[in-house]
Amino acid sequence: MNAASQPASLRTRLGCTLVVALVAGAVDALDVRLEYHHRGPDLALFLESATLWLVFALGALPVSVIGDAVLRRRTKDERFDSAARVGARHLAWTALPVVAHSRLDNFTGIGGDTSALRTFAPWIELGLALLTLLALTWLLGRLLQSWRPRTTLLASSCVALGLGGTTALRLEDDEPSPGVAGDTRPNILLLVWDTTRAQSLSPFGYDRETTPHLAELTTSATRFTSTRSVSCYTLSSHLSMLTGAYPSHHGARMTRQRFSQSETPTIVRQFREAGYRTGAFVGTDVLRAQSGIGFAFERYDDQVDPWVTYTSGWAFVHDLQSLAAARIPQLASNGLPHWFQDFQRPASDVLRHALEWIESDDPRPWLCFINLYDAHWPYLPEPSALNKWVRPYDGPVDGYAARGDRVVASRHKLDERDGLHLSDLYDAELWDLDAIVDQFLGRLDLGRTAVLMTSDHGEAFGEGGRHEHADILECQVHVPLVLRPAGGVQMGIREEPASGVDVAPTLLALAGLKPAKPMDGFNLLEPFDPVRRVLVEDRDHPNPRHVKLALYDGTWKVVRFGLGSNERWALHDVAADPNEAQDVSAAFPDVFARLKTELLEFRARWGADDEADSRVGPIGNLDALKTLGYTDSE
């Protein structure tokens, strides 16, 4: 029979569509499963992915028919319409937009920065990917062309189901160290309330009693009242807590994840080798294990959204939807053009998972790192907390702040009253969080568990004309730090300048361990240099003009804006001027000159690291960052 004499039947094409969906869905799901190997097995990932790809394959069906009609006129190959070749070409048409999108997406930055697409690199990468796809299509069609249609479809389906079925397998990590019965070393809890500024907590001077349970905890703990986060960004800040190293030292940025365990290891491996079990439970996608932060945790619980949203197929849908929502406002809601995707999950969920892990039957002491994302934008407290803490307000601003629909529609510029309203909503969220955390701590044996509570950065509600946390103003980097050794010891208030880099050496000391390598931070259990300098680095920008660096000497703060030829400097006295409205460098030239030199020398320890790089890091998913407001606009 001459197969070229008539086009493939509709039945064959529909069969191919189904097989293409299964094959592409399986490959995409397997890719996700391998990337997120620390997560538990879940067959739903394959089913969701295959369903999504079925939609793509159906969409590609007309293109495939028309494409074949055009190509058939130019070919003399009599096997052109064999099921294998029809299927291979259909697979190529289906995968084409997703492959193209995933290549180019590696070069688009935070806030829709597409400037890197004006260089050659992304287009060379795209061309190579398309050539590979073309070669695979040709090879697949040639390999299977002698098979009967039914055999081809059946065999391909079996391979796809087999591949997809691997999502139900458990991928084992390293063997955990065995426990020793009677091990009485303390458990260690690192509890990070994301986006919690010190000035909004009564134990740190706030006049509203929004966190009574935290206040109660501090009666058997030490409060460090002059603590600065190392950064205003979540990932860099958490990595500093776990490495004891400043961002310029550990190297990771949100825009270019390249955290290297070999140069600046986190303390987790050390805990693990010392016989601790290690678990992490995070409330945000920003702290996904792929950034390198999950290294050496026996359990890293970072799944925030449904599995399918982690596939390349979904990333394509998401960006299409974002593009559409930017043009058709009805498709967006309060700055969230996302279907089924939150990029964050509530503390109740995070703590439930953590508690299950803590209470599991394992004799080893544990190190548990918890990130609670509830206080982060948007500010959406429970109704009871809202009634208790939010004062009457009749403006257009709601918990979505400047990104709220009413604010955007009316082009309203946020004023002082709006800032106060947002701060009220934030207070109410902290009230909710405080109660949930108290229930959780009530389930722990605090006689045997040391707690270090802190935050990764603060938040602004109009101070200095800023909102959220894309800057390094005092309200954005002055964070709480509460240290309660097992059993609790009242040590009162300590005013020495503390930093996020002190968390790692302190956690080690609580477990009787010493840093394997020298760290930038100090052990807070011991007295330390009260005149130490503290560094804050906001390096998470592809554009070097947006980088901000600060060095603290007591209440003096020298700030460097931008790198290279665009740099600008300022000096502030944060005690007299916490919103940093006045640059007093001209009034105090000696202090200014000294701190400028010190800041440069401080950072020179880690070599020149001021280059910019527009390429996004290997995990590539910047949707979460865009959603959460990490924009890089002028």
Ligand SMILES: [Zn+2]
């Ligand atoms: Zn954060």
